[in-house]
Amino acid sequence: MIRAWQLLHNEMIKIYKRKMFWIMLIILAGIIVLLAAVVAKDAEDHSNWRQELQKEMTAKQSNDSPPDDSLMMPNEDPALYQYQLDHNIPPLYGDTVFGFMNMSHDITFVIVTVFIVIIGGSIVSQEYSWGTIKLLLIRPIHRWKILLAKFLAVVVTGVVLLLIDLALTFIISGIFLGFDMGADRYVYMKGNHIHDVSILYHFLQLFGSALVDLIIMGAFAFMLSTLFKNNALAIGLSVFLFFAGPVVVGILSSLHLDVAKYLFFLNTDLYQYVEGTHFLKDTTLGFSIAVLLVYFILFMLVSFYTFAKRDVTD
Amino acid sequence: MSAVVEVRQLTKRIKGKEIVKDLTFDIHSGEVLGFLGPNGAGKTTTMRMMLGLMSMSEGDCLINGYSVKTRKEEALQYVGGIVENPEMYKFLSGYDNLMHYKRMHPNVSEDRLHQVTALVGLTDAIKRKVKTYSLGMRQRLGIAQALLHNPKVLILDEPTNGLDPAGIRELRDYLRKLAKEEGLAIFISSHLLSEVELICDRVLILQKGQIIDSQSVREPEAEILEIAFEVDKLEEAAALLRSSLPDIAVKTHGEQLVVEAEREAIPAVNRRLVENGIGVYGIQTVRKSLEERFLEATGGRAE
Numbered sequence: 001m002i003r004a005w006q007l008l009h010n011e012m013i014k015i016y017k018r019k020m021f022w023i024m025l026i027i028l029a030g031i032i033v034l035l036a037a038v039v040a041k042d043a044e045d046h047s048n049w050r051q052e053l054q055k056e057m058t059a060k061q062s063n064d065s066p067p068d069d070s071l072m073m074p075n076e077d078p079a080l081y082q083y084q085l086d087h088n089i090p091p092l093y094g095d096t097v098f099g100f101m102n103m104s105h106d107i108t109f110v111i112v113t114v115f116i117v118i119i120g121g122s123i124v125s126q127e128y129s130w131g132t133i134k135l136l137l138i139r140p141i142h143r144w145k146i147l148l149a150k151f152l153a154v155v156v157t158g159v160v161l162l163l164i165d166l167a168l169t170f171i172i173s174g175i176f177l178g179f180d181m182g183a184d185r186y187v188y189m190k191g192n193h194i195h196d197v198s199i200l201y202h203f204l205q206l207f208g209s210a211l212v213d214l215i216i217m218g219a220f221a222f223m224l225s226t227l228f229k230n231n232a233l234a235i236g237l238s239v240f241l242f243f244a245g246p247v248v249v250g251i252l253s254s255l256h257l258d259v260a261k262y263l264f265f266l267n268t269d270l271y272q273y274v275e276g277t278h279f280l281k282d283t284t285l286g287f288s289i290a291v292l293l294v295y296f297i298l299f300m301l302v303s304f305y306t307f308a309k310r311d312v313t314d
Numbered sequence: 315m316s317a318v319v320e321v322r323q324l325t326k327r328i329k330g331k332e333i334v335k336d337l338t339f340d341i342h343s344g345e346v347l348g349f350l351g352p353n354g355a356g357k358t359t360t361m362r363m364m365l366g367l368m369s370m371s372e373g374d375c376l377i378n379g380y381s382v383k384t385r386k387e388e389a390l391q392y393v394g395g396i397v398e399n400p401e402m403y404k405f406l407s408g409y410d411n412l413m414h415y416k417r418m419h420p421n422v423s424e425d426r427l428h429q430v431t432a433l434v435g436l437t438d439a440i441k442r443k444v445k446t447y448s449l450g451m452r453q454r455l456g457i458a459q460a461l462l463h464n465p466k467v468l469i470l471d472e473p474t475n476g477l478d479p480a481g482i483r484e485l486r487d488y489l490r491k492l493a494k495e496e497g498l499a500i501f502i503s504s505h506l507l508s509e510v511e512l513i514c515d516r517v518l519i520l521q522k523g524q525i526i527d528s529q530s531v532r533e534p535e536a537e538i539l540e541i542a543f544e545v546d547k548l549e550e551a552a553a554l555l556r557s558s559l560p561d562i563a564v565k566t567h568g569e570q571l572v573v574e575a576e577r578e579a580i581p582a583v584n585r586r587l588v589e590n591g592i593g594v595y596g597i598q599t600v601r602k603s604l605e606e607r608f609l610e611a612t613g614g615r616a617e
Contacts, residue, residue: 006417006418007417007418009417010414010417010418013406013410013414014403014406014414017405017406017410018405019405130401130403130404131399131401132401132402132403134367134397134398134401135395135396135397135400135401135402135415135456135459137366137367138365138366138367138390138393138395138397139390139415139418139419140386140387140388140389140390140391140418140419140420141387141418142386142387309369311362311367311368311369312362312367312368313362313368
């Protein structure tokens with residue numbers, strides 16, 4: 001019997017031995033350098049962060065508009081600042097390494113997701129366009145095993161890209177910001193409660209949420225790729241849905257349609273439940289996971305069924 | 315000779331239309347079997363079903379006793395294939411391409427990989443990316459991947475497509491050697507008669523999804539021959555043979571009475587004619603050439 005990892009090995013080689021993968025890494029590194037350079041240009045000394053926080057707190061309490069150079073969210077509660085002052089936790093300034101990582105993940109995770117959609121949306125269809133599908137499928141291996149290896153390769157690549165993203169962000173911001181780590185605690189308000197977690201735990205939560213997002217978007221592109229044998233369609237549609245999600249929600253909620261919450265691409269951000277910032281108020285973490293699971297199984301069933309049944313005619 | 319491949323009642327229907335109808339044939343080890351027919355006759359469909367690329371509507375194909383339908387993981391271990399142009403991963407080296415296929419077969423050693431590389435004469439170029447290869451080199455890499463896992467059967471769909479005459483000749487000599495020295499069964503399709511005639515021991519002619527003829531290329535004596543009788547009373551002779559020997563096809567061709575029969579039947583036919591008072595002035599056997607059969611099958615000649 002063929003060991004599964006050998007099939008996975010094949011698929012990994014077909015991803016990382018292509019120029020495309022390296023171009024993706026260069027783009028990712030380039031964007032991080034750009035962000036870090038912009039942040040480093042305006043980097044400030046935060047040794048007097050207590051006074052800054054105190055100033056903002058008074059400004060907030062007196063209902064004045066916060067100072068222009070405020071790094072705080074306008075809607076954050078003064079109680080949070082008091083907690084930080086009491087426990088000696090400086091704010092997560094964007095011009096510290098951890099602060100930069102926390103701030104830049106919004107952008108870099110989106111880029112990584114787009115890359116995974118491109119990889120997942122072409123991993124099956126490119127075999128058709130290259131004509132290699134014929135020599136691939138005359139092997140003594142059931143088709144579902146080949147397809148599974150392909151999907152696992154997408155997931156593994158997703159994990160690898162996320163790790164590379166974190167490493168690059170850490171190293172590049174470290175170089176630009178002189179390895180000033182900043183706060184090692186992450187504090188946030190959820191409802192009326194203050195939550196205080198270690199920065200690593202916070203990053204782990206972001207990482208996990210990004211990974212779920214990647215896997216679902218990757219699975220969707222993967223299904224389209226298998227179904228239509230067309231890279232452009234699979235990638236285009238997935239990226240479109242990924243970015244159009246908030247617009248779709250806006251339209252649906254303005255029409256008072258409740259169906260929005262059942263759309264998978266509005267449930268992919270699980271981190272929103274950590275801080276309670278989910279914009280569909282009647283959804284919960286459990287609900288989103290259930291919705292994602294149903295979609296994921298559906299995507300996989302469609303992919304495996306079509307791939308196993310389809311005659312290779314071209 | 316034992317049959318390595320047994321094709322039984324193989325049928326393919328697409329949208330109610332029968333592309334391949336009820337094919338039954340064997341391929342023996344050491345044999346090069348040609349698969350001849352015009353474009354669209356169903357050759358590619360048949361081969362793709364045998365290779366597991368297309369599903370079978372009816373029937374089955376057994377390879378080394380294993381059904382491609384139900385025991386694919388066993389059956390396809392014994393098969394190497396090229397389907398039209400062997401498309402390789404161009405961004406990988408020849409070596410990486412072979413490694414890719416090596417991982418998909420149980421028990422292929424690194425030694426075997428080097429062996430097939432040497433066999434197709436690519437040792438010097440194997441570390442180069444396939445995109446730098448010439449068409450002939452790609453074709454040879456295609457053969458290397460087909461032979462990598464020591465198959466008992468090679469299924470080659472139009473493998474000479476796009477090759478220059480020298481390349482075709484090289485491939486031909488090589489395939490014959492494989493069949494003769496390594497006892498491989500080789501099934502090779504073509505729409506060009508001349509090609510098949512030179513490589514094959516036996517030929518199946520396919521038309522509109524059906525085998526209309528199976529003929530040995532190299533052993534003519536066992537075949538049905540066309541025998542021309544020169545007689546005086548042509549119409550009478552034809553009528554006589556038609557009524558008395560219904561198993562034998564009889565037709566008139568110009569001034570000749572043409573009978574299709576085995577060589578052994580000639581004296582009996584002659585005796586029948588003479589006994590019924592028909593003067594026989596000459597008997598001539600014309601082996602029906604493969605070309606005539608092929609043209610007949612493909613409608614290339616109106617009769």
